[in-house]
Amino acid sequence: MADPSTYRPRPGEIPTQAGVYRFRDPRGRVIYVGKAKNLRARLSNYFQNVAGLHPRTAQMVTTAASVEWTVVATEVESLALEYSWIKEYDPRFNVKYRDDKSYPYLAVTMGEDVPRVQVMRGAKRKGTRYFGPYSHAWAIRETVDLLLRVFPIRSCSKGVYRRAEQSGRPCLLGYIDKCSAPCVGQIDLDAHRDLAEDFCAFMAGETGAAVKRLEREMKAASAELDFERAARLRDDLAALRRVVEKNAVVLPDGTNADVFAMAADDLEASVQVFHVRGGRIRGQRGWVTERVEDISDAELVERLLEQVYGDAADDAEVVDGNETVVPREIIVPVLPENLPQVQAWLRGIRGAAVNVHVAHRGDKRALAETVHQNAVQALALHKTRRAGDLTARSAALAELTEHLGLPESPLRIECYDISHTSGTEQVGSMVVFEDGIPRKSEYRHFVVRGPDGTGARDDTEAMNEVLTRRFRRHLAEAEGAAGEAVDAAEDGEAVTDATGVPAAVQERRRFAYPPQLVVVDGGAPQVAAAHQALMDLGVTDVSVVGLAKRLEEVWLPGEDYPAVLPRTSDGLFLLQRLRDEAHRFAITHHRKRRAKGMTRSALDSVPGLGPSRQRALLKEFGSVRALRGASPDEIARVSGIGPKLAATIADALQKSP
Structure with a gap:
C-alpha cells in the first residue's frame, strides 16, 4: 500500500487547464481515469489526508504509485478522451456498466451480396444493420415470421443457400412463399436487395409507406377482378398490422427517445433504458454496476451516457443510422453535471442537436416511472440471485472468517438494530441468518425499558440492554434445556429432534442456540456497548462487529480504526443484507407501536x-x-x-x- 505523498506532484507542476488524468499502480497498469475542468484543483483533492477521503477513493490513491495527465483544448475533448481511455485500459476503479445479459438483435446482413435476416447476439459486425435490442429471441422470430410474408428475403444459412444453388431447388421457405428464392434465380439479386432495403425501412419505423402501398395494390387487384391476388395482399396487410400492433404506442407518433432510469444503493446501481422509435418501444436494455467510485447519481448518469453512446458511436457504421445510435431526445433520471459538454459530445456523434433532460410531467414522465420500476425490480432480482447462490454464500462466510479474524465460520449470525422517535417508543430488533440465508422464525422484537422503566438514554444504552436480555436468556435456557434433556431421557421419552434433544424441550429453548457472530447497526460506540454486555455476562465465544451505514465500515471492539472490506466482497454484501433486514424489522415494529400510541383514546x-x-x-x-x-x-x-x-x-x- 503506497503513501500518496510519495508520488504527489508539486502544485506548480499541475496545469489549471481542462484535461484527463490517469492513476497507475506500481506495475504501470492504469487503475483510474478521470477528467477535470481544472486539473490542479481536481488532483489536489486526491492528495489530502487519506483519513478524510471516502474509503473507495482512499483505496484507489493508496493502490496507485503515480499520476499523469493530458491537457486538452475543450471540455468536450476531455469527455471523448476519458471515454476512449476507459475503454482502452479498463481501469479497475472506474464504474463500468455491463449488460446483465446478452441481448438479441434483429440483424440484416446488408454487406453480403444476398442480404440475410437473422437473430444475432454479441459484437456487432461491419456492414450489418441492427434493430433492437429485444428482451427475448422468440419475439424477434415472431416478428420476422410475419414480415417474411410481405418482404420474402433470405433467412437461411450459407450452407443451406449453397446446397439450394447446387441442386436448383429452393428450401421449404421458398415453396411456401416466405423466401423469394434468389438461390435458384426466382428473383434477381438487385430486386432482392430492394426487398431487404424495404424490410429495413419498415423496421426503422417507416411503417406507413409499406401499409399504404399494400392497400393501393390490394384495391387495384380487386378493381381488376384479380381476387386471388387481392386476398393474398389482404393477408399480407393483416400481417404488417399485427407487427405494428405488437409494439405499444407510448409517446406521440414520430417521437424518437431513449428513456433511462436508475435504482441504486451504496454498493450497486441498476440501470434500465427503453428505446422508443416512432413513438413505440423498439427495445430494452439493462445493466447492474458496482459503485467502485465515490461519485454522485449525476456523475453515474454521465458515465452511463459516455459508455452507451460511445460504444454505439464505435459501431455507427453498422447500426441503423445515427437516429438509432443517438436519438434526438434522451430522458434521464438526473441531469449530468457537465450537461452542455455532454450534449455537445452527443451532437458530434449524431450530427444534429440532442436534448438531454428530465421528464417532469405527461406521458414521458409516466414512461420514465415505468422504466424506473423495471430498474428497481432488476436490482432486487440481482440481489436475490446473488443471495440465493450457494457458492456466493459460502464465499461470503469464508471472507468474513478471514477479514474479521473469526475462530470459526459464522454459520449463525445475529444482527441487532434500535429504532425510536426522539427517544420514545424505543424498540430493538434481532434478525438471524443461518448459512447465509434469513431464518425468519428466529426473528425477535425487544421493547427497550431502560434502567428506570421509561426507556434508555441513548442508542448505546438501548443496545446494551437488548444484548444483555438476549444472552441472559440464552444462558438460562441453555442451562435449563440441558437439565430437562437429562430428565426426559431418564423418563424414557423417545420423541427427539436431529440433535437428540426431546422436541418439547427444543421448542422451549428458543434462545439457547448462540450465534458465532453478532452484528450491530452502528459504529464504535454501539460495538463497545454490545461487547460490554457480553463481557458482563461472561460470554466470550461470540464475536461482535458493527457496520456503519455511511461508509460501510466494519468496526471491531477495541480498534481505533475500522476495517474496510473489499467493495466487491460477498462478505460485505452479506453484512449489508443483515443490517438492512434488522433495520427494516425494527422500524416496522416501531411504526406499529407508534401508530398504536397515537390512536389511544x-x-x-x-x-x-x-x-x-x-x-x-x-x-x-x-x-x-x-x-x-x-x-x-x-x-x-x-x-x-x-x-x-x-x-x-x-x-x-x-x-x-
Missing part, C-alpha cells in the same frame, strides 16, 4: 373502563368530545356504567386535555 386512562364499556359510551355519545360535555347522570344511563364509574369518567375527561 382519552378513555384509556380511566381506571375500570375496559374496551367493551368504551365502545358502549362511544356508541351512545358518538365521540369523546360529546362525552366530555355530558353530566355524570347522563353517563350513568349507559348500560354497564354505574354512578361511581360515571363520576370517575366525568372527572377524568375534565382533567384530560
Whole structure:
C-alpha cells in the first residue's frame, strides 16, 4: 500500500487547464481515469489526508504509485478522451456498466451480396444493420415470421443457400412463399436487395409507406377482378398490422427517445433504458454496476451516457443510422453535471442537436416511472440471485472468517438494530441468518425499558440492554434445556429432534442456540456497548462487529480504526443484507407501536373502563368530545356504567386535555 505523498506532484507542476488524468499502480497498469475542468484543483483533492477521503477513493490513491495527465483544448475533448481511455485500459476503479445479459438483435446482413435476416447476439459486425435490442429471441422470430410474408428475403444459412444453388431447388421457405428464392434465380439479386432495403425501412419505423402501398395494390387487384391476388395482399396487410400492433404506442407518433432510469444503493446501481422509435418501444436494455467510485447519481448518469453512446458511436457504421445510435431526445433520471459538454459530445456523434433532460410531467414522465420500476425490480432480482447462490454464500462466510479474524465460520449470525422517535417508543430488533440465508422464525422484537422503566438514554444504552436480555436468556435456557434433556431421557421419552434433544424441550429453548457472530447497526460506540454486555455476562465465544451505514465500515471492539472490506466482497454484501433486514424489522415494529400510541383514546386512562364499556359510551355519545360535555347522570344511563364509574369518567375527561 503506497503513501500518496510519495508520488504527489508539486502544485506548480499541475496545469489549471481542462484535461484527463490517469492513476497507475506500481506495475504501470492504469487503475483510474478521470477528467477535470481544472486539473490542479481536481488532483489536489486526491492528495489530502487519506483519513478524510471516502474509503473507495482512499483505496484507489493508496493502490496507485503515480499520476499523469493530458491537457486538452475543450471540455468536450476531455469527455471523448476519458471515454476512449476507459475503454482502452479498463481501469479497475472506474464504474463500468455491463449488460446483465446478452441481448438479441434483429440483424440484416446488408454487406453480403444476398442480404440475410437473422437473430444475432454479441459484437456487432461491419456492414450489418441492427434493430433492437429485444428482451427475448422468440419475439424477434415472431416478428420476422410475419414480415417474411410481405418482404420474402433470405433467412437461411450459407450452407443451406449453397446446397439450394447446387441442386436448383429452393428450401421449404421458398415453396411456401416466405423466401423469394434468389438461390435458384426466382428473383434477381438487385430486386432482392430492394426487398431487404424495404424490410429495413419498415423496421426503422417507416411503417406507413409499406401499409399504404399494400392497400393501393390490394384495391387495384380487386378493381381488376384479380381476387386471388387481392386476398393474398389482404393477408399480407393483416400481417404488417399485427407487427405494428405488437409494439405499444407510448409517446406521440414520430417521437424518437431513449428513456433511462436508475435504482441504486451504496454498493450497486441498476440501470434500465427503453428505446422508443416512432413513438413505440423498439427495445430494452439493462445493466447492474458496482459503485467502485465515490461519485454522485449525476456523475453515474454521465458515465452511463459516455459508455452507451460511445460504444454505439464505435459501431455507427453498422447500426441503423445515427437516429438509432443517438436519438434526438434522451430522458434521464438526473441531469449530468457537465450537461452542455455532454450534449455537445452527443451532437458530434449524431450530427444534429440532442436534448438531454428530465421528464417532469405527461406521458414521458409516466414512461420514465415505468422504466424506473423495471430498474428497481432488476436490482432486487440481482440481489436475490446473488443471495440465493450457494457458492456466493459460502464465499461470503469464508471472507468474513478471514477479514474479521473469526475462530470459526459464522454459520449463525445475529444482527441487532434500535429504532425510536426522539427517544420514545424505543424498540430493538434481532434478525438471524443461518448459512447465509434469513431464518425468519428466529426473528425477535425487544421493547427497550431502560434502567428506570421509561426507556434508555441513548442508542448505546438501548443496545446494551437488548444484548444483555438476549444472552441472559440464552444462558438460562441453555442451562435449563440441558437439565430437562437429562430428565426426559431418564423418563424414557423417545420423541427427539436431529440433535437428540426431546422436541418439547427444543421448542422451549428458543434462545439457547448462540450465534458465532453478532452484528450491530452502528459504529464504535454501539460495538463497545454490545461487547460490554457480553463481557458482563461472561460470554466470550461470540464475536461482535458493527457496520456503519455511511461508509460501510466494519468496526471491531477495541480498534481505533475500522476495517474496510473489499467493495466487491460477498462478505460485505452479506453484512449489508443483515443490517438492512434488522433495520427494516425494527422500524416496522416501531411504526406499529407508534401508530398504536397515537390512536389511544382519552378513555384509556380511566381506571375500570375496559374496551367493551368504551365502545358502549362511544356508541351512545358518538365521540369523546360529546362525552366530555355530558353530566355524570347522563353517563350513568349507559348500560354497564354505574354512578361511581360515571363520576370517575366525568372527572377524568375534565382533567384530560
